[in-house]
Amino acid sequence: MHGWKTQIADRWDSLKDPVKIAMIGKYTALSDAYLSVIKALQHACMAAGMKLQLDWVEAQYLEPEAKETDAAKYETSWQQVRAADGVLVPGGFGNRGVEGKILAAQYAREHKVPYLGICLGMQVAVIEFARNVLGVKDADSTEFNPGTPNPAVVFMPEISTKHMGGTMRLGGRRTVLQSISCLTAKLYQKEQYIDERHRHRYEVNPEMVPQLEAAGLMFVGKDETGERMEVVELQENPSGHPFYAAAQFHPEFKSRPGRASPLFLGFILASGKRLNSYLTSRATPQPSPHSTPVKPSPATSLGLEGLNLSAIGGSGSSSSGAAAGSGASQALFKGSS
Numbered sequence: 001m002h003g004w005k006t007q008i009a010d011r012w013d014s015l016k017d018p019v020k021i022a023m024i025g026k027y028t029a030l031s032d033a034y035l036s037v038i039k040a041l042q043h044a045c046m047a048a049g050m051k052l053q054l055d056w057v058e059a060q061y062l063e064p065e066a067k068e069t070d071a072a073k074y075e076t077s078w079q080q081v082r083a084a085d086g087v088l089v090p091g092g093f094g095n096r097g098v099e100g101k102i103l104a105a106q107y108a109r110e111h112k113v114p115y116l117g118i119c120l121g122m123q124v125a126v127i128e129f130a131r132n133v134l135g136v137k138d139a140d141s142t143e144f145n146p147g148t149p150n151p152a153v154v155f156m157p158e159i160s161t162k163h164m165g166g167t168m169r170l171g172g173r174r175t176v177l178q179s180i181s182c183l184t185a186k187l188y189q190k191e192q193y194i195d196e197r198h199r200h201r202y203e204v205n206p207e208m209v210p211q212l213e214a215a216g217l218m219f220v221g222k223d224e225t226g227e228r229m230e231v232v233e234l235q236e237n238p239s240g241h242p243f244y245a246a247a248q249f250h251p252e253f254k255s256r257p258g259r260a261s262p263l264f265l266g267f268i269l270a271s272g273k274r275l276n277s278y279l280t281s282r283a284t285p286q287p288s289p290h291s292t293p294v295k296p297s298p299a300t301s302l303g304l305e306g307l308n309l310s311a312i313g314g315s316g317s318s319s320s321g322a323a324a325g326s327g328a329s330q331a332l333f334k335g336s337s
């Protein structure tokens with residue numbers, strides 16, 4: 001166990017190629033939810049052979065009002081978004097900063113910057129698309145605007161609004177994949193379904209789905225009834241976007257060192273411009289079981305054997321080129337099982 005941890009810590013400390021991720025959140029209420037996201041980013045960076053540079057962006061400062069109230073913070077926050085290789089909007093509750101998150105999703109979509117949305121991050125992506133692509137300017141979530149005439153995100157019908165304590169849709173649920181060629185299916189290497197964990201009260205309004213899909217926002221994962229939207233991706237053509245994916249579930253909850261979450265890995269690889277070579281390498285037929293056995297590599301013993309690390313630019317080696325034992329490598333293990 002100790003040797004395994006040392007190998008992972010060494011690999012973490014030896015990563016050099018930087019990848020800059022802007023995480024758009026509400027940092028006065030730093031919650032456990034964000035800590036799981038940070039760990040999932042670290043696991044993905046380690047698998048991709050990239051060094052994480054995380055920029056924390058307070059969503060509220062991206063909003064136009066901040067230009068008047070706090071011009072310096074507005075400027076630096078947008079600079080952080082513009083400098084990012086990838087934009088991540090994690091889960092969240094309550095309406096403060098939501099408009100800033102919607103603007104960040106719009107920026108990532110329009111500027112073809114890799115985007116990963118989680119839970120609320122998927123809901124804001126859908127609201128943004130409805131407003132700016134479908135032209136439904138007042139599209140909103142009933143969580144933030146209960147009287148909105150154009151709800152893109154609605155309270156889940158079978159949940160009672162009167163009993164807030166027990167109203168959350170929680171835990172492991174099945175997502176049925178709608179197409180074997182979507183990015184999510186390729187990353188998970190699954191054709192039919194994936195199981196991930198949930199924590200939400202609102203969902204995409206199923207009535208708006210046909211319009212959204214006709215305009216290119218594809219619901220590539222749905223629950224078993226087909227009524228609840230679980231994963232969206234921008235249609236590959238004509239968007240030409242390198243990575244635009246968002247999930248209603250929380251992929252970070254199942255991420256582990258040596259077993260990065262597929263969506264996080266895809267996001268990091270796309271942010272480091274390595275996603276295509278990774279997907280091509282995965283599509284290459286594996287050697288037949290009768291070919292010469294390969295000596296286990298350090299990557300195999302790290303549980304990274306599913307990854308063709310050389311194909312994605314990682315060293316695939318566990319040598320410790322840089323100083324070992326940094327705080328970052330220690331943090332990698334805290335709280336993970």
Ligand SMILES: NC(=O)CC[C@H](N)C(=O)O
Pocket residue numbers: 090091092093094118119120121143199200201202203
């Ligand atoms: N975990 C989340 O991001 C929740 C998103 C949203 N507030 C909901 O309840 O559906």
